[in-house]
Amino acid sequence: MLTKPKGTYDVLPADSRIWAKLEQVIRKICALANYEEIRTPIFEQYETFHRDDSDSSDMVNKETYDFIDRGERKMTLRPEGTAGCVRAYVENKLYVNNKVTKLFYFGPMFRYERQQKGRYRQFSQFGLEAYGPKSPLLDVDIISTACMLLKAVGLNKIRVRINTLGDKESRQNYRDVLVDYFSQHIDELCEDCHTRLAKNPLRILDCKVDKDNPVLINAPKINDYLNDVSKEHFAKVLAELDNLGIDYVVDEHLVRGLDYYSDTVFEIEYESDVLGNQNVLCAGGRYNDLVKDLGGPEIPGVGLAFGVDRLILALANENIQIVKPKYLHAFLITLGQSAKEFGLKLIYNMRLAGLMCDMSYASDSLKAQFKEADNNNSMFTLILGEDELANKTINVKNNHTKEQVTISLDELLGYLIKNLNTCHNCGGNCHEKSTN
Ligand code: HAM
Numbered sequence: 434m435l436t437k438p439k440g441t442y443d444v445l446p447a448d449s450r451i452w453a454k455l456e457q458v459i460r461k462i463c464a465l466a467n468y469e470e471i472r473t474p475i476f477e478q479y480e481t482f483h484r485d486d487s488d489s490s491d492m493v494n495k496e497t498y499d500f501i502d503r504g505e506r507k508m509t510l511r512p513e514g515t516a517g518c519v520r521a522y523v524e525n526k527l528y529v530n531n532k533v534t535k536l537f538y539f540g541p542m543f544r545y546e547r548q549q550k551g552r553y554r555q556f557s558q559f560g561l562e563a564y565g566p567k568s569p570l571l572d573v574d575i576i577s578t579a580c581m582l583l584k585a586v587g588l589n590k591i592r593v594r595i596n597t598l599g600d601k602e603s604r605q606n607y608r609d610v611l612v613d614y615f616s617q618h619i620d621e622l623c624e625d626c627h628t629r630l631a632k633n634p635l636r637i638l639d640c641k642v643d644k645d646n647p648v649l650i651n652a653p654k655i656n657d658y659l660n661d662v663s664k665e666h667f668a669k670v671l672a673e674l675d676n677l678g679i680d681y682v683v684d685e686h687l688v689r690g691l692d693y694y695s696d697t698v699f700e701i702e703y704e705s706d707v708l709g710n711q712n713v714l715c716a717g718g719r720y721n722d723l724v725k726d727l728g729g730p731e732i733p734g735v736g737l738a739f740g741v742d743r744l745i746l747a748l749a750n751e752n753i754q755i756v757k758p759k760y761l762h763a764f765l766i767t768l769g770q771s772a773k774e775f776g777l778k779l780i781y782n783m784r785l786a787g788l789m790c791d792m793s794y795a796s797d798s799l800k801a802q803f804k805e806a807d808n809n810n811s812m813f814t815l816i817l818g819e820d821e822l823a824n825k826t827i828n829v830k831n832n833h834t835k836e837q838v839t840i841s842l843d844e845l846l847g848y849l850i851k852n853l854n855t856c857h858n859c860g861g862n863c864h865e866k867s868t869n
Pocket residue numbers: 512513514515544546551552553554555556557558560561562690691713714715716717718719735736737738739740741742743
């Protein structure tokens with residue numbers, strides 16, 4: 434039997450409805466905050482993600498799906514949305530008419546990672562990216578939009594952790610100090626940190642192995658090496674978060690795994706053990722040089738990405754139901770072949786009129802067909818036999834009131850539309866009265 438590739442999973446119909454609903458909520462939040470959708474290719478030229486030889490990002494170093502296409506071009510399946518988004522922003526010159534460009538995307542990303550709960554090789558991200566002036570208000574616009582989404586879906590057990598990496602000058606000062614400090618303690622650090630020391634010493638600070646190591650705890654803090662501009666930027670971000678009533682903790686060890694960040698970086702965690710150390714639902718920050726590095730003008734960016742798979746796991750763990758039970762307005766049961774054939778046209782016309790309906794296609798017993806209607810959570814069950822067909826009538830059972838009437842076929846549509854607001858689950862509240 435063929436099976437799905439390791440690190441992937443199927444989203445089956447019941448869960449697909451949750452994904453679709455979440456996407457709908459995301460679109461609404463993006464519209465409220467004026468982010469417009471961008472759809473970029475799922476694969477890009479290798480260089481979009483692998484920008485220089487000294488690249489120290491773990492993700493870019495070992496986790497990308499790279500391949501040579503039939504035209505001998507080196508390609509990479511996108512491991513994240515930011516670089517492709519910047520590439521599209523630059524290539525399509527979106528900066529020409531806009532002071533600020535606010536974009537969002539939703540879609541699959543690919544990383545060759547060790548599979549565990551909340552960590553997959555194909556996963557989905559919802560991302561926001563904003564290009565424009567280096568305003569701290571734009572950082573807060575991004576973070577507050579993420580918080581709006583979490584509010585909208587009712588996920589409260591979250592913690593915003595935030596830090597600054599400072600601008601280039603501050604980071605360079607800090608980097609030098611860190612190299613000096615960690616070089617003196619090299620024997621007390623894990624193997625990976627030895628490599629990090631040479632390539633990206635800042636990443637030692639968020640090492641999971643050494644996280645309780647006093648060498649890390651007592652390491653110099655970025656705050657002492659920020660220049661005035663960087664200090665001011667970060668102070669303003671925090672002040673504006675306070676102003677909006679958004680809770681956060683400043684975490685001086687937060688440095689993020691990707692190499693393009695500068696100034697503000699943040700993560701939003703789900704406060705529960707259920708995802709282990711994969712509990713970061715959303716992460717992002719400011720990247721002031723990436724647009725320029727990908728051949729564009731000197732325009733800073735700031736953004737974030739949610740791991741949608743993780744968000745859905747968190748919602749399930751909190752028992753938060755964002756979708757109503759699936760239902761149909763009507764389900765048709767027939768007796769006899771001619772009733773079945775007539776029935777197909779009947780439901781086709783009802784669908785054209787905006788009713789969600791279906792019928793039994795198998796030649797099953799009445800009992801089996803009633804069960805099918807029940808499985809489809811149908812508000813009305815319509816019963817059409819040879820006699821009804823001859824008399825141009827139909828039997829209609831309201832599954833909420835249990836009332837059963839025989840009406841003429843001509844009246845059917847009008848009758849259903851009029852009576853849609855009585856349902857067997859809640860007397861009309863759970864099913865929307867949805868007709869076009
Ligand atoms: P990232 O931290 O690599 O950042 O990923 C963002 C989020 O995607 C993570 O916090 C996590 O929820 C989810 N995620 C990452 N890898 C996996 C995986 N293997 N399986 C499941 N979920 C995963 C970025 O991707 C940046 N592009 C974010 C950003 C946008 N920064 C600025 N703009």
